[in-house]
Amino acid sequence: MTAAGYDPPPASGRGDPHLAAHAFEPFAVAVDLAVFTVRAGTLHVLLIRRGQEPYVGAWALPGGFVLPRESAETAARRELAEETGLPAEVVAALHLEQLRTYSEPDRDPRMRVVSVAFTVLVPDMPEPAVEGGGDAAHARWLAVGEASDLAFDHAVILADARERIGSKLEYTCLATAFCPPEFTLGELRAVYETVWGTALDRPNFRRKVLTTPGFVEAVPGGARLTGGRGKPAALYRPGPATALHPPLLRPEGPTR
Amino acid sequence: MTAAGYDPPPASGRGDPHLAAHAFEPFAVAVDLAVFTVRAGTLHVLLIRRGQEPYVGAWALPGGFVLPRESAETAARRELAEETGLPAEVVAALHLEQLRTYSEPDRDPRMRVVSVAFTVLVPDMPEPAVEGGGDAAHARWLAVGEASDLAFDHAVILADARERIGSKLEYTCLATAFCPPEFTLGELRAVYETVWGTALDRPNFRRKVLTTPGFVEAVPGGARLTGGRGKPAALYRPGPATALHPPLLRPEGPTR
DNA sequence: CCAAAAGTGTTGACAATACACCCATGA
DNA sequence: TCATGGGTGTATTGTCAACACTTTTGG
Numbered sequence: 292m293t294a295a296g297y298d299p300p301p302a303s304g305r306g307d308p309h310l311a312a313h314a315f316e317p318f319a320v321a322v323d324l325a326v327f328t329v330r331a332g333t334l335h336v337l338l339i340r341r342g343q344e345p346y347v348g349a350w351a352l353p354g355g356f357v358l359p360r361e362s363a364e365t366a367a368r369r370e371l372a373e374e375t376g377l378p379a380e381v382v383a384a385l386h387l388e389q390l391r392t393y394s395e396p397d398r399d400p401r402m403r404v405v406s407v408a409f410t411v412l413v414p415d416m417p418e419p420a421v422e423g424g425g426d427a428a429h430a431r432w433l434a435v436g437e438a439s440d441l442a443f444d445h446a447v448i449l450a451d452a453r454e455r456i457g458s459k460l461e462y463t464c465l466a467t468a469f470c471p472p473e474f475t476l477g478e479l480r481a482v483y484e485t486v487w488g489t490a491l492d493r494p495n496f497r498r499k500v501l502t503t504p505g506f507v508e509a510v511p512g513g514a515r516l517t518g519g520r521g522k523p524a525a526l527y528r529p530g531p532a533t534a535l536h537p538p539l540l541r542p543e544g545p546t547r
Numbered sequence: 548m549t550a551a552g553y554d555p556p557p558a559s560g561r562g563d564p565h566l567a568a569h570a571f572e573p574f575a576v577a578v579d580l581a582v583f584t585v586r587a588g589t590l591h592v593l594l595i596r597r598g599q600e601p602y603v604g605a606w607a608l609p610g611g612f613v614l615p616r617e618s619a620e621t622a623a624r625r626e627l628a629e630e631t632g633l634p635a636e637v638v639a640a641l642h643l644e645q646l647r648t649y650s651e652p653d654r655d656p657r658m659r660v661v662s663v664a665f666t667v668l669v670p671d672m673p674e675p676a677v678e679g680g681g682d683a684a685h686a687r688w689l690a691v692g693e694a695s696d697l698a699f700d701h702a703v704i705l706a707d708a709r710e711r712i713g714s715k716l717e718y719t720c721l722a723t724a725f726c727p728p729e730f731t732l733g734e735l736r737a738v739y740e741t742v743w744g745t746a747l748d749r750p751n752f753r754r755k756v757l758t759t760p761g762f763v764e765a766v767p768g769g770a771r772l773t774g775g776r777g778k779p780a781a782l783y784r785p786g787p788a789t790a791l792h793p794p795l796l797r798p799e800g801p802t803r
Numbered sequence: 804c805c806a807a808a809a810g811t812g813t814t815g816a817c818a819a820t821a822c823a824c825c826c827a828t829g830a
Numbered sequence: 831t832c833a834t835g836g837g838t839g840t841a842t843t844g845t846c847a848a849c850a851c852t853t854t855t856g857g
Contacts, residue, residue, distance in 0.1 A: 317573025318613070320650070320661050357574070359659065363650040392648045392663045394576070394619040403615065405576050405661070407648045462718070462794075477835070495820065497837075502818095521835030522827040537818080538718075540793055733808070751847060753810075777808030778854040793845085 319404045322367045323354035323445065325390065325452035326375075326411040329469045329485050333434045336449060338441075339374065340429040345400055346442035352449065353430065354406065363389070363407040371411060374430055386412045386468035390452050398444045410452045412468035457486055462538040464506050467529035473510050475524035476500060489542050499539055505532030575660045578623045579610035579701065581646065581708035582631075582667040585725045585741045589690045592705060594697075595630065596685040601656055602698035608705065609686065610662065619645070619663040627667060630686055642668045642724035646708050654700045666708045668724035713742055718794035720762050723785035729766055731780035732756060743797050755795055761788030 326337035338350040353374040357366040364387070372382040390408040398404065435453060439446075459465050460483055467474070469482045480496050500506050507527040514523040582593035594606040609630040613622040620643070628638040646664040654660065694705060715721050716739055723730070725738045736752050756762050763783035770779040 318576045318661075320574045320576065357650065357661075360652050362652060363648060363661070389647045391645045392619060394613065394663065396616050396618060405574075405613075405619070405663075407650065407661075458718075475836085492820070492822090493836080494822085494838075499819085520829050520833070522837075524836055536799065537796060538794060540819095543792065731809085748847065748849085749809080750811075750849085755846085776806065776856050778810075780809055796846095798847095 319402060320357045320363070321354055321404050321406045322357060322363050322370060323352045323393075323406045323408045323448055324367060324371055324374075324411055325352055325408065325449055326371065326413060327435075327452070327456060327469075328413050328415050328432065329482050330415045330432060332481065332485055333436070334453070334485050335432040336435050336438055337375070338431060338433050338438060340431070341442055342429065349440055349442040350433065350438060350445075351442035352408075352445045357407075363409075367407075367409045367411075386465065390448070390455060393444055393448060395444065408448045408452070410455060412456065412465065414469060414471045457541070460486055460539070461541055462535050464529065464532050464535060467507065470529075473515075473526045473528055475515060475526060476507075477524055479507070479527070483539075487541050491542070503532065503535060503539075505530040506535065573659075575658060576613045576619070577610055577660050577662045578613060578619050578626060579608045579649075579662045579664045579704055580623060580627060580630075580667055581608055581664065581705055582627065582669060583691075583708070583712060583725075584669050584671050584688065585738050586671045586688060586690075588737065588741055589692070590709070590741055591688040592691050592694055593631070594687060594689050594694060596687070597698055598685065605696055605698040606689065606694060606701075607698035608664075608701045613663075619665075623663075623665045623667075642721065646704070646711060649700055649704060651700065664704045664708070666711060668712065668721065670725060670727045713797070716742055716795070717797055718791050720759075720785065720788050720791060723763065726785075729771075729782045729784055731771060731782060732763075733780055735763070735783070739795075745798050747798070759788065759791060759795075761786040762791070 324337070328335050328337075337353060339353050341347055341349050341351050353370060355366065355370045355373075357363055358369075361369070367387055368382050368385075371377070371385070371387070372379055375382070388410050390410045392405060392407045394405045396403060398406070435449070438449060441449065456465070466479055466482045466486075470478055476497050477493075479500065480491055480493065483496070484491055508530045510526040510528055515526055580593070584591050584593075593609060595609050597603055597605050597607050609626060611622065611626045611629075613619055614625075617625070623643055624638050624641075627633070627641070627643070628635055631638070644666050646666045648661060648663045650661045652659060654662070691705070691709060695702070697705060712721070722735055722738045722742075726734055732753055733749075735756065736747055736749065739752070740747055764786045766782040766784055771782055
């Protein structure tokens with residue numbers, strides 16, 4: 292600091308608060324959301340078509356500014372509700388988690404924007420729920436494979452988010468966040484298989500999930516038809532556990 | 548956004564850039580550093596004694612503002628060099644990684660400060676290196692157990708950072724970042740035992756490390772006395788691997 | 804010779820794999 | 831009755847934890 296002739300920051304150092312307020316350039320602080328769902332055997336991400344320069348017509352992650360009295364988490368949930376049109380209580384229950392903060396000086400060509408990125412996992416929901424909000428006219432689910440030429444550094448954020456959820460499936464119970472409130476083990480397995488892009492042995496997967504205490508708990512009466520053919524599957528709910536000990540390791544074999 | 552009458556952010560939405568520049572309250576963006584080392588069988592963290600209000604006399608994590616043309620990562624390394632007095636090339640090689648961003652509106656009583664927190668792992672180094680910088684007169688290593696009543700929300704940041712490195716040791720090769728360039732397996736094991744607070748079986752730990760390809764590689768000629776008694780131990784360097792497959796799981800047993 | 808720490812070997816428990824097989828349902 | 835997906839059983843394989851034992855140093 293002395294070398295730069297720079298006063299220390301309020302929250303971290305020993306600077307004079309009155310000087311400090313003028314010692315920094317103001318930054319815009321935004322949130323960006325990587326919202327994922329599993330749909331028809333493919334990982335999908337929620338994207339918005341840009342209507343203005345720069346990057347007109349390109350797809351971008353939803354997001355927005357953090358308001359003066361908000362935390363980044365609060366802003367993320369607010370933006371999520373606005374862009375998806377989902378009711379507040381649904382958004383409040385979604386799994387939302389900080390990914391990382393992107394702060395390269397030129398990531399936005401117009402001005403200095405520091406963006407806190409979040410990863411959100413939602414169950415597959417009818418498309419209208421997404422299109423619903425008046426504000427979300429351009430919001431759409433795209434298969435992650437189709438999502439190219441994203442605006443700004445959003446391709447990097449998306450890649451980081453994918454990698455994160457892939458490894459989080461290994462050692463947390465996160466996969467249930469992709470499922471509806473009650474789900475079959477086949478649906479749960481499909482989450483793993485689509486995120487990892489590998490096939491899993493069905494009997495072994497079943498055993499692993501059921502023997503991990505608190506991962507899922509059986510719904511007493513429930514049995515659901517699995518979409519037509521096959522034996523009806525038992526229904527499960529997410530259990531109280533959050534971590535997976537021991538982890539469910541991703542096969543290192545060939546990518547499907 | 549429509550509900551709030553608020554224009555979308557530049558980096559994330561569809562807002563008019565000229566309006567956008569005035570649509571947000573300026574935030575200060577800072578970095579906070581949780582710098583850890585393993586010292587005498589205890590995890591230590593680098594802290595700075597505050598000389599001004601608020602929290603005069605309290606310990607705080609080192610940190611500072613992000614400058615106009617810096618990324619958070621660049622700012623973190625700059626601050627680290629300034630506060631520790633270490634030469635730039637040493638700092639450039641240290642393991643530094645984003646922890647998470649803290650953005651509660653009132654985390655700094657004076658003004659709105661959003662802080663990107665980093666976790667840094669350094670090998671045990673002589674205390675003078677830390678005290679060296681003219682700016683770092685108040686920087687000291689404290690055992691994490693002794694670090695209480697930290698300024699701002701730094702106790703939360705510190706707790707989050709501890710938890711993160713604990714779990715990162717399980718599935719990455721990160722532990723070598725706590726060791727000098729060449730180290731014995733006993734030193735490496737001490738890192739795990741100190742961070743986790745558990746005892747590990749020496750033979751099994753050895754096998755696990757040596758059979759994981761790329762974790763460590765033997766230094767051809769080297770053998771070092773382990774500080775007096777005992778058989779001299781072979782020396783190892785960090786290998787090219789970064790991930791640990793399969794992971795080295797932390798025993799869930801009693802805390803030592 | 805003893806203590807201390809490195810290094811090797813062996814064994815049993817347990818977990819993960821790979822597969823064979825049966826069950827219930829829709830077409 | 832056949833295809834499809836759910837559910838069960840089992841043998842093999844591999845990994846990990848526990849612990850006995852040898853080796854090499856300093857005191």
